[in-house]
Amino acid sequence: MVGVLGIELLETGNETATxxxxxxxxxxQPYGIVHGGAYAALSETVVSHATATAVWPDGMIAxxxxxxxxxxRPVSEGFxxxxxxxxxxxxxxxxxxxxxxxxxxxxxxxxxVTMAVRPRP
Numbered sequence: 073m074v075g076v077l078g079i080e081l082l083e084t085g086n087e088t089a090t091x092x093x094x095x096x097x098x099x100x101q102p103y104g105i106v107h108g109g110a111y112a113a114l115s116e117t118v119v120s121h122a123t124a125t126a127v128w129p130d131g132m133i134a135x136x137x138x139x140x141x142x143x144x145r146p147v148s149e150g151f152x153x154x155x156x157x158x159x160x161x162x163x164x165x166x167x168x169x170x171x172x173x174x175x176x177x178x179x180x181x182x183x184x185v186t187m188a189v190r191p192r193p
Contacts, residue, residue, distance in 0.1 A: 115183035
């Protein structure tokens with residue numbers, strides 16, 4: 073998904089992570105604004121990477137369990153900037169909240185993503 077949509081992972085940590093997505097025709101819906109699925113993919117990608125990086129040394133993997141995204145403001149040009157904050161770090165699941173902003177810093181969408189944490193196969 074990263075390569076297909078052009079997602080750029082910028083910073084990854086146990087508590088926060090950032091990424092961005094350049095707005096091109098690949099991620100626009102027919103009305104010229106960013107498709108909701110692009111936001112959902114961006115949120116799950118950034119928190120999957122952050123969670124997996126944190127739990128891998130303990131012999132665990134991370135995978136998406138739930139993703140709820142609300143769209144607040146349409147964006148059609150520039151970049152969508154994602155900033156994720158971990159709200160819960162449990163043994164079997166992590167919960168993240170992701171804020172999406174446009175190039176002017178305006179809030180465009182919000183996501184809450186739950187990651188399942190499981191032993192490596």
